[in-house]
Amino acid sequence: MVNHVTHAESAAGGADPAVHLVPLRVYLAVFTALMVLTALTVWAATVDLGPFNTVVALGIACTKAVLVVLFFMHVRYSTTLTWAVVAGGFFWLLLLLLMTLSDYVTRGPGWLHFG
Amino acid sequence: MSGTHADEPSVLQHHFDNLGQQFEASTLGMWLFLVTEILFFGGLFTAYMVYRMAYPEAFAEASHHLNIVLGGANTAVLIGSSLTMAMAVYAAQRGQRERQVVFLVLTMVLGMVFLGVKSVEYSHKFAEGLIPGPNFRFEGDAIHSQLFFSLYFVMTGLHALHMIIGIGIMAVLTMMAWKGRYTARYHTPVEVSGLYWHFVDIVWIFLFPLLYLIDRHGAVR
Numbered sequence: 001m002v003n004h005v006t007h008a009e010s011a012a013g014g015a016d017p018a019v020h021l022v023p024l025r026v027y028l029a030v031f032t033a034l035m036v037l038t039a040l041t042v043w044a045a046t047v048d049l050g051p052f053n054t055v056v057a058l059g060i061a062c063t064k065a066v067l068v069v070l071f072f073m074h075v076r077y078s079t080t081l082t083w084a085v086v087a088g089g090f091f092w093l094l095l096l097l098l099m100t101l102s103d104y105v106t107r108g109p110g111w112l113h114f115g
Numbered sequence: 116m117s118g119t120h121a122d123e124p125s126v127l128q129h130h131f132d133n134l135g136q137q138f139e140a141s142t143l144g145m146w147l148f149l150v151t152e153i154l155f156f157g158g159l160f161t162a163y164m165v166y167r168m169a170y171p172e173a174f175a176e177a178s179h180h181l182n183i184v185l186g187g188a189n190t191a192v193l194i195g196s197s198l199t200m201a202m203a204v205y206a207a208q209r210g211q212r213e214r215q216v217v218f219l220v221l222t223m224v225l226g227m228v229f230l231g232v233k234s235v236e237y238s239h240k241f242a243e244g245l246i247p248g249p250n251f252r253f254e255g256d257a258i259h260s261q262l263f264f265s266l267y268f269v270m271t272g273l274h275a276l277h278m279i280i281g282i283g284i285m286a287v288l289t290m291m292a293w294k295g296r297y298t299a300r301y302h303t304p305v306e307v308s309g310l311y312w313h314f315v316d317i318v319w320i321f322l323f324p325l326l327y328l329i330d331r332h333g334a335v336r
Contacts, residue, residue, distance in 0.1 A: 021208055021209075022201075022205070027198060027201050027202065027205065028198075031194065031195075031197075031198040034197075035191060035194060038187065038190050038191060038194065041323075041324055041328060042183065042187050042328065044328075045183075045324070045327075045329065045331045045332060046331065046332060047332060049332070053328075053329050053330075053332055054329045057324035057325070057328055057329045058321075058324070058325075060324070061320050061321050061323075061324050061325075064317075064320045065317045065321070068197065068313050068316060068317050068320070069313075069317070071201075072197055072198075072200070072201045072309075072313045073309070073313045073314075074142075078142070079139060081139075081143060082139075082142060082143055082146055085143060085146045085147060085150060086146055086150075088150065089146075089150030089153045090153065092153075092154060092157075093153050093154060093157040096154065096157050096158070096161055097157070097160070097161055097164065100161050100164075100165065101164070104165055104168065105168075
């Protein structure tokens, strides 16, 4: 029980919780990466990259979110069903953003005016 | 193996075959709730995206009134709280009662530090007259910068509400952990609450750059 042994397979037949014991160094590495990426995104905001400032900021934020989801939230060690639910959630978010965008950006000039 | 553990009958609900199945069902259920949360905050992010595209100058001007130092420090605090939360789960998985309690308390403390800094930021906004409404004062596009601050207060406010609920959950967990309710074999509530806490962290990971950072380089000011 001491080291990182996956019980996911045995869970179906056995009684052990399907818990993957993540080693401490993984948590510390993820934490360090998140802090470095935070510093990086603050620094990147001071450089004028034109429209790419948003792209860089969102790219860094997505990287951080993926790290949290995979390691802190243990999705990397979860079952395929959990993977599908998580991926489905983010896919629906993408649909929401993209379909809303595809509407507004194709309305032509003066597309949004509330006074 | 299952019959050898005396604690099992009390923690295993009768409708599950074993603890592994029960754990899977609980984490999956929490993820389904988090998916609804993704779309709940997603709607606000979508509104922010649309209005920012409609009034880029007003949004850039308005975002210059946010404090990057406080926002950045809070980001670090929240990432730290995610680490202590992960460590609480780590301790629970290994049946370490005292460590579990220590890390849960640390998570709560960091959560409160975040809320404290947030309240300082809010009070600055009050003092500067940046609260949307009849007393809104803003040099420049006062109408559309109000949209920015409306979204800022709704998004960070709902995020803070999630933090407050999270701290409440942590308080209950800490009490239960103190009583020794969570063991290496059964610690599902710690894991599931951890998922919620990390999710709230992820929301801030997007709020911070979108509200504070992306317009700072701009030619506006």
